[in-house]
Amino acid sequence: MPPRKDPRSKERAPPEPEGESCLFCKLATGKGETSYVYTDEKCAAFLDIQPINPGHLLVVPRGHYKSLEDVEPDVAAHVMKVAVKLARAIHASEVRSQGVNLLLASGEAAGQEVGHFHLHVIPRFSGDGFGLSFGPDYGERPARHDLDRTAALIRAQL
16 A cells, blocks of 8 residues: 555645556546446536436536646536536436535545546435534534634644
């Protein structure tokens, strides 16, 4: 296992291999078999092959970015704009949807399974069985001084 990068480091990790070795690079550039819903010069959106609900989409930039920390801000903004357009299209379609979740998993601990930045657009409806699980301390509000200390740690890295 390679050594872990210090998360406080401002250096970016080297990009993962692109092209044929990255499934999402392949799919985002039209070189794989998938059900496309939307494409433009910056990204592609297609149906997830293991959907949470019918209509579950992935919005994937054409360029290779491993995670949220690696993606260029303008690319991330474009992916979000496309996700909004797709959410509206889902609601206007006959796909069952009473709401939509946008899910971004960045890093293995967050559930990212493919090493290519992507955004899930998940149609939701009452009783669909999908949800979030919260830790045992979720209901306890932290003290203001703890929140302020955490905010200061993050601000110091901006």
